[in-house]
Every structure is written in structure tokens, then in C-alpha cells.
Amino acid sequence: MKAIRIHAFGGPEQMQLDEVPRPVPAADEILVKVYATSVNPADYIIRQGGNEILRPYLKLPLGLGLDAAGIVEETGSEVRDFKKGDRVYGVPNFPGDGSYAEYLTAKASQFVLMPRNISFIEAGSLPSCALTAWNGIVDLGKVQTGQRVLIHGAAGGVGSLAVQFAKAMGAYVIGTASPHNFDFLKEHGADEAIDYNKQSFDDLHGKIDVVFNASPVRDHAARLKSADVLKEGGIFVCTQLDSPFAEELTTALASKNARAAHVGVGLAYASNLSGTTQLIEAGKVKAVVSKIYPLQQAADAHRESETKHVRGKIVLKIRDEN
Ligand SMILES: NC(=O)c1ccc[n+]([C@@H]2O[C@H](COP(=O)([O-])OP(=O)(O)OC[C@H]3O[C@@H](n4cnc5c(N)ncnc54)[C@H](OP(=O)(O)O)[C@@H]3O)[C@@H](O)[C@H]2O)c1
Incomplete structure (x- = not known):
């Protein structure tokens, strides 16, 4: 499978589209077939080598990306909350191996069911923000x-x-x-x-x-x-x-x-997305996606995000919805 990774800290030119093995879920994990992710300031901060909080956790080579929306492909033996085919969104493994990837494994607790009325592109823009x-x-x-x-x-x-x-x-x-x-x-x-x-x-x-x-x-x-x-x-x-x-x-x-x-308390728990899910399903909140890049152009997406003048979100599309 393909994933955007860095082998050295630095500018967007360090981002490579690598061929890596598809991960296998542990007992408490799910394997997610990722459809969309998005660009956050933390992504380019991590790419540059992190800040005082993140630096100790960053090990090269490192997959980038916080957000993920996709379909559960496989569940670990202890996972009860999801089944194959569920549409989920969350913030997997932060600040470890990231979501700019065709597949990822993460603890099931880091995902929840997506709002039923939005696309993967919209869902991929949402979790961390x-x-x-x-x-x-x-x-x-x-x-x-x-x-x-x-x-x-x-x-x-x-x-x-x-x-x-x-x-x-x-x-x-x-x-x-x-x-x-x-x-x-x-x-x-x-x-x-x-x-x-x-x-x-x-x-x-x-x-x-x-x-x-x-x-x-x-x-x-x-x-x-x-x-x-x-x-x-x-x-x-x-x-x-x-x-x-x-x-x-x-x-x-x-x-x-x-x-x-x-901010910080509760950020790590996907269950804290339930309020967002309810407001989106009630039509009271909308995801704001200003631009979509294919995964291969993640470096260009970072350059744009680093202007600090993006409206809403830049999304990286990993595969077509249909
Ligand atoms: N994204 C996350 O998951 C997350 C999580 C925890 C903490 N944070 C932190 O939260 C902050 C915002 O993150 P973000 O993802 O929303 O960033 P962002 O999308 O890159 O922010 C872009 C926006 O910032 C505005 N802006 C630029 N300079 C400004 C200034 N001097 N004063 C006021 N607004 C200004 C721009 O408005 P105009 O274009 O209209 O000028 C633009 O709409 C960052 O410090 C980030 O590290 C983010």
C-alpha cells in the first residue's frame, strides 16, 4: 500500500510516497481502508521536527497525518464496537504513524461512526479540528x-x-x-x-x-x-x-x-466527537472543505496550509468514494 512518509525532518520536499506493507490489526485494533484525511498545522510542525511537546514521540521514518475517514476492513479479536463495512472517522495513533495512507491500524477507541449524511471527504476534514x-x-x-x-x-x-x-x-x-x-x-x-x-x-x-x-x-x-x-x-x-x-x-x-x-482535556477520545456527529446529522453544523488534493500531492497541500490563510480545511483524497 502507499503512504506519505518522511525519512528526515524538514520542508515539504521531505514527503515521499512510499510503498509499505499493509498493517495487521492487534486484538484491540481495527484496520481502516482510508478514503480521506486532511492537513492540520500539527502535520507540518511534525514534518519540521516537532515542538517541545511532540519532539520526544517522533521516530523516523514517520507517516504523517492526524485525521482519517474510511471503512472498517477488519477487526481485532477483542473489538466489539465495530464490524467490517462500518464508516468511521477519528484521529488514529497521534503523534505516531499517521493517516496519509491507503490503510491504517489503530485502537478501535480512536474511531467512532461517521455522521450518516456526509461524504468521506467531509468526514476526513473534521476529527481533530x-x-x-x-x-x-x-x-x-x-x-x-x-x-x-x-x-x-x-x-x-x-x-x-x-x-x-x-x-x-x-x-x-x-x-x-x-x-x-x-x-x-x-x-x-x-x-x-x-x-x-x-x-x-x-x-x-x-x-x-x-x-x-x-x-x-x-x-x-x-x-x-x-x-x-x-x-x-x-x-x-x-x-x-x-x-x-x-x-x-x-x-x-x-x-x-x-x-x-x-485546549487538551478529552482531545484524545474519539467519543468526544459524538456532539459533532449529532449537530452535523441535525444539519446545524457543516464541514468546510475549501480544496481537495490527491494523496500524491500532499506536499503541495502542506505548502498551501503553511500560508496560514486556508479557509476551513484542505482535504487529501486517498481513493474514490464509489
Ligand atoms: N487542527 C487541529 O487539530 C488543532 C488541534 C490543536 C490545536 N491546534 C492549533 O489551533 C490553531 C488553529 O489551527 P487551524 O487548523 O484552525 O489552523 P488554520 O486552519 O491553518 O488557520 C488558518 C486561519 O487562520 C487565520 N489567521 C491567520 N493569521 C491570523 C492572525 N494573525 N490572527 C487571526 N487569525 C489569523 C486565517 O484567516 P484569514 O485567512 O481570514 O486571514 C485562516 O483562516 C493552530 O495554532 C493549531 O496548532 C489545531
């Missing part, structure tokens, strides 16, 4: 009806789902993006859009219950402005995992009894 956005908006942010939520990076993979989740929870949603994405944000449920390059956040001082930072750019000034817009007792949830938060930020938050949190 949906887990992250759900963790930020629902688990940590605890967004409630009538609350005001500010989402940085609202047009991206995580942000475009966070906007829809916050709207589905009944919030008033404000998203930041470049102006060409304002209509897109409003079509997906944002009540207001702010150009992060030009507009200050002065009008929002003390008016926001939850700030969800889903920007791929670490920006200290934007974090301080986030503290400023929060209400007493509000929360700043951050997808960027640099830790600890700067003292200037924690002091600003403490002055109004607000706090900061990193």
Missing part, C-alpha cells in the same frame, strides 16, 4: 445561550467549527478574519466579523464571556486584548500550546477574576 473546537467552546468555555463569544482565527479549520458550535449553543458570535472572509463567517453563523489586522477591540471592552483563540499565529498583543475584552469571571481558551502563559496575561486576567486555559 472538531475535537479541538468542541473542547474549547463546550468543555472549557461552557458556552451558554445568550453569551458573547469572540473567536480569533474564525475562518480556519478549528475556527470555522468553533463559530458553528458557539452558534449552536445559542451564543452571540464575533469572529476575527481578513475582510474577504467576512461573508463566509456570517454564512456560518457569526453575528459580527472583525479584521484582526486593522480594527482594535476597544468597543468590546468588558463585554465578552469567552474568548477562543483559534489563530495559528502566536500573538502576545492579541492575547492581552483578549484579556481586556473579557467580562469579570470570563475565560480565555487557547489552542496554541506554548506554556505557561505570560505573566502579563495571567495578571490582566486575574485582575477581573478571569482565567486562561489550553
Whole structure:
């Protein structure tokens, strides 16, 4: 079978389409025939050699890719939750051997049944971003009806789902993006859009219950402005995992009894996709796929993702649906 792997850390030119043996599932694993995967910032961060959290886990040669949507081809002897032919999606083996591959094995617990009303391309775009956005908006942010939520990076993979989740929870949603994405944000449920390059956040001082930072750019000034817009007792949830938060930020938050949190809790559990599955099946949330590349062109997909201006997701198609 074919898989995109790296044999050395570095740029997109390190990505090779290798011929590798089809894996065999262990007792608690499933073999998935993969139809689609997608590109996440973690993929190019891993390709470059990882960050302080990921580096110890990365062993070469390494298969890339977080997300997978496909069909269960075989089940291990202890697997009870799936049968051959089930359509599943999840985040297998992170941060180990990845999903840019024609087949993969992973623990059955890392997959759930796909929403019944979407394609593999749509399902392959969702798992890691949906887990992250759900963790930020629902688990940590605890967004409630009538609350005001500010989402940085609202047009991206995580942000475009966070906007829809916050709207589905009944919030008033404000998203930041470049102006060409304002209509897109409003079509997906944002009540207001702010150009992060030009507009200050002065009008929002003390008016926001939850700030969800889903920007791929670490920006200290934007974090301080986030503290400023929060209400007493509000929360700043951050997808960027640099830790600890700067003292200037924690002091600003403490002055109004607000706090900061990193996404993370529950991210590893595919069962946390159940809320996403329900909202998609109810027609309240849609996958946002802006571009599809064939697996062989994964390096070009990485180059595009590294511009940090992708709208929604880039999907890698591994095989045709029919
Ligand atoms: N994907 C995951 O599974 C996952 C999991 C955990 C954590 N994270 C982290 O979450 C963050 C977002 O990930 P992602 O997959 O959503 O990234 P992404 O899709 O690559 O983000 C692209 C978006 O970021 C926006 N953007 C670029 N510069 C910005 C800035 N200075 N301020 C605000 N927005 C800006 C762009 O908006 P415009 O084009 O409109 O300018 C674009 O829509 C990353 O730090 C990532 O490491 C991601």
C-alpha cells in the first residue's frame, strides 16, 4: 500500500510516497481502508521536527497525518464496537504513524461512526479540528445561550467549527478574519466579523464571556486584548500550546477574576466527537472543505496550509468514494 512518509525532518520536499506493507490489526485494533484525511498545522510542525511537546514521540521514518475517514476492513479479536463495512472517522495513533495512507491500524477507541449524511471527504476534514473546537467552546468555555463569544482565527479549520458550535449553543458570535472572509463567517453563523489586522477591540471592552483563540499565529498583543475584552469571571481558551502563559496575561486576567486555559482535556477520545456527529446529522453544523488534493500531492497541500490563510480545511483524497 502507499503512504506519505518522511525519512528526515524538514520542508515539504521531505514527503515521499512510499510503498509499505499493509498493517495487521492487534486484538484491540481495527484496520481502516482510508478514503480521506486532511492537513492540520500539527502535520507540518511534525514534518519540521516537532515542538517541545511532540519532539520526544517522533521516530523516523514517520507517516504523517492526524485525521482519517474510511471503512472498517477488519477487526481485532477483542473489538466489539465495530464490524467490517462500518464508516468511521477519528484521529488514529497521534503523534505516531499517521493517516496519509491507503490503510491504517489503530485502537478501535480512536474511531467512532461517521455522521450518516456526509461524504468521506467531509468526514476526513473534521476529527481533530472538531475535537479541538468542541473542547474549547463546550468543555472549557461552557458556552451558554445568550453569551458573547469572540473567536480569533474564525475562518480556519478549528475556527470555522468553533463559530458553528458557539452558534449552536445559542451564543452571540464575533469572529476575527481578513475582510474577504467576512461573508463566509456570517454564512456560518457569526453575528459580527472583525479584521484582526486593522480594527482594535476597544468597543468590546468588558463585554465578552469567552474568548477562543483559534489563530495559528502566536500573538502576545492579541492575547492581552483578549484579556481586556473579557467580562469579570470570563475565560480565555487557547489552542496554541506554548506554556505557561505570560505573566502579563495571567495578571490582566486575574485582575477581573478571569482565567486562561489550553485546549487538551478529552482531545484524545474519539467519543468526544459524538456532539459533532449529532449537530452535523441535525444539519446545524457543516464541514468546510475549501480544496481537495490527491494523496500524491500532499506536499503541495502542506505548502498551501503553511500560508496560514486556508479557509476551513484542505482535504487529501486517498481513493474514490464509489
Ligand atoms: N487542527 C487541529 O487539530 C488543532 C488541534 C490543536 C490545536 N491546534 C492549533 O489551533 C490553531 C488553529 O489551527 P487551524 O487548523 O484552525 O489552523 P488554520 O486552519 O491553518 O488557520 C488558518 C486561519 O487562520 C487565520 N489567521 C491567520 N493569521 C491570523 C492572525 N494573525 N490572527 C487571526 N487569525 C489569523 C486565517 O484567516 P484569514 O485567512 O481570514 O486571514 C485562516 O483562516 C493552530 O495554532 C493549531 O496548532 C489545531
